Amino acid sequence: MKALTWNGVNDLSVERVPDPQINNRQDAIVEVRLSSVCGSDLHLLGGYMPAMERGDVLGHEFLGDIVEVGADVRKRSVGERVVVCSFFGCGQCWYCQNDLWSLCDNANTNPGLTELTYGQPLGACFGYSHALGGNAGSHAEYIRVPYADHGAFPVPEGVSDRAAVFASDAAPTGWMGADLGGVKSGDVVAVWGCGGVGQMAARAAMLLGAERVIAIDRFPERLAMTAEHVGCETIDYTQTDVGGELLERSGGRGPDVCIEAVGMEAHTDGPVNLYDKAKQQLRLESDRPSALREAIYHCRKGGTVFCLGVFGGLIDKFPMGALLNKGLTLRGAQQMGQNYIPMLLDRIAAGDLKTDHLMTHPMSLDEGPKGYDMFKNKKDGCVRAVLKP
The missing domain is CATH 3.90.180.10 (Medium-chain alcohol dehydrogenases, catalytic domain)
Incomplete structure (x- = not known):
């Protein structure tokens, strides 16, 4: 065959x-x-x-x-x-x-x-x-x-x-992120990534009762597709400050649940992207975790971060201090x-x-x-x- x-x-x-x-x-x-x-x-x-x-x-x-x-x-x-x-x-x-x-x-x-x-x-x-x-x-x-x-x-x-x-x-992966992330009625949910899994996670959060769902990406066609077919809010992270936007859209607290749907080859603006790409190419770290870092930084205190993106090994500059001191729950699964x-x-x-x-x-x-x-x-x-x- x-x-x-x-x-x-x-x-x-x-x-x-x-x-x-x-x-x-x-x-x-x-x-x-x-x-x-x-x-x-x-x-x-x-x-x-x-x-x-x-x-x-x-x-x-x-x-x-x-x-x-x-x-x-x-x-x-x-x-x-x-x-x-x-x-x-x-x-x-x-x-x-x-x-x-x-x-x-x-x-x-x-x-x-x-x-x-x-x-x-x-x-x-x-x-x-x-x-x-x-x-x-x-x-x-x-x-x-x-x-x-x-x-x-x-x-x-x-x-x-x-x-x-x-x-x-795509659909069961996205649904699992919203489900195991504990999305409930009235929550504000942020999803990093508007690919297939990110869109399905956003839609799952809506169907599970989230009050606001915000999807984050940089490709205009993906953002437009998400807005049209999923029906949630979107943010182009190259055009605005994501942290400030999320605070404003969540009553100043930050999202209750943050879902990372990008994985080990994430992109971000600024010098940290060059840092991660260089270390990954040199195999000094195996995965680029910029979207996961952002999810941890921007999640509200006491909130939950769920990692749906595939990671294979080790990441650098993991914000353990933010995770601990903000009282976050971090989960992930295939x-x-x-x-x-x-x-x-x-x-x-x-x-x-x-x-x-x-x-x-x-x-x-x-x-x-x-x-x-x-x-x-x-x-x-x-x-x-x-x-x-």
Whole structure:
């Protein structure tokens, strides 16, 4: 079959790779309908995430049709159109039983690197390096889905492929940030980043009852899209003082909940951006945390900061003093979509949650390298390139 493969830093190509096979009795094989690029993929392209190997198939946000199931698959069947959660879990370990799906003890068959790096092994994701299991990704004609009963969810009739594909990763990631960030009725919420995940986090905060939601970015087309399709307030951080704006819009206190949806390659104005880029390129720090720093500085005293953006290692000049002395709660997680995807599909079907606008650039699988170039370099207003095999 054809698949989009990683061949080195910023080097992608469409190649012929072996068709996936049922390896375990709980597997399913899915014929991919749509597979979206994601901001976290850019960390792989740039060489910032370890354990990538030449020929690895990328992609983790997708939907498709089940064409084969293993002998122990009970809930899913051949012919179903399904959205698949990007992080998958066994459903049986302590973490899965406690709805901490991305921390599954059994899904990652190659846990050694994350155990060494983080002190304990992490879970498994599609197409996201051998540190997270070495699983082939979704930018392909077919994909093997482990633990299909726990990670593949049928798409309701009437929900388009274009809308449903983002229930795989962007929508549940964003919703998790608002949910685990503790957003409640009457809150003021600030979201750093107006990409797919940031927009979904902002919309989730609104649906959870926030009184005001403010999304922060620098790209005019993303700010305009967020205002139009999400319906929240926006701030262009290149045109105004973000801290002052947030104080003014929150009665002088600062946001109750700050959600960072940018990650390890964040941008900011001023010399600190040059400092972080230089240290990252020299590998003196692995991640650029400017958006996370801002979220901590601008959150109200006693508030909560939730980190949705992907970070891989170490950051410099972390404002621990602000975190401690302001009495903040800091949380973060890889997405646990099993807790949210069925609900999100119902909300999409009901019209409460709009996702299809994120698909700005539909493309064929053969155009995958072009799609990632447009996405990475923000060409032609690209928010998400979505590949169709």
